[in-house]
Amino acid sequence: MLKNQRALGFALVFLSSLGFSMAPTFSKRAYESGANTVGVLIVRFTIAAVLMLLIRQSSSRQRVWPQPRLMLDLFLLGAIGYSGAAFFYFTAIEQMSTGVSIVIWYIYPVFVVLIGWAVFKTKPKRHTIFSLVSAMIGVAITAGQPGNATTKGIILVLLSSLTYTFYTLSGSHAFKKTDLYTGVTFVMAGAATTFWLYWLLTPSSTPVLFPNHISGWVWIATLAIFSTVLSTSALFAGLKILGPNTTSVVNTVEPVLNIVAGILFLNEVFSLQQGVGAVFVVGALVYLGVHETRSQIPVVLQ
DSSP states (O other), X not given: OHHHHHHHHHHHHHHHHHHHHHHHHHHHHHHTTTOOHHHHHHHHHHHHHHHHHHHHHHSSSOOOOOOHHHHHHHHHIIIIIIHHHHHHHHHHTTSBOHHHHHXXXXXHHHHHHHHHHHHSOOOOOHHHHHHHHHHHHHHHHHHOOOOOBOHHHHHHHHHHHHHHHHHHHHHHHHGXXXXXXXXXXXXHHHHHHHHHHHXXXXXXXXXXXXXXXXXXXXXXXXXXXXXXXXXXXXXXXXXXXXXXXXXXXXXGGHHHHHHHHHHHHSOOOOOHHHXXXXXXXXXXXXXXXXXXXXXXXXXXXX
């Protein structure tokens, strides 16, 4: 039963990474209909927040609203953590190649392990460290490519990675105090609020563009459902079982899945370099999975 719980945790985080890896594809389709980044993010998180609230309210289980302090913590996870990481990253990739930014951003699992060890006293296991090193090498090989990188762009990517680190670590503790539906609802509401405020408070010279065609709205709705609501729910459900260290290592499969999505849906070309990198990442996850399924820590999902 415990082994099945750990396997479930891996499956949930993998599902989350699969959803997030499809986000660039859905976003690109929305951009083709005339929307820009902020316009897409406003609609994305608004749909996600409303959908999560409806799911929470219609679920058969009686759910109690958390204490005000916890409400605020969950709201800020979305308003600062989720939206901040997205904003820093999307701003950075305007000034550097995607491949270089991915390699830099995926220092995030290292941040999770080290900061979690220093702040929360969660000492990493030997097999976690080994898997992390292998996965990081795989990410570097998979996404590594010649490209430009400005100092400002590098700083922004590192800020995005660091912000997402605290989002993951804080979320792993906040979600222990509430049920999954309630927690994700507040996270989505926080992210939506941030981008609505951005639209209202930025000068008129900064455009916020929405889709011109119905197909663009459909792509954003798909982004909100599959790559936001489903992915975030699966992430925090898996995080509750596996903890932040293992979850962050499993997340390194996302660049590999991103490449697969590009090949399948955007007609991108697969290279030998990407195949070698994928072997390192997938091998690390298999090794980690074998060891993690032996864990004796019971976790109950709510």
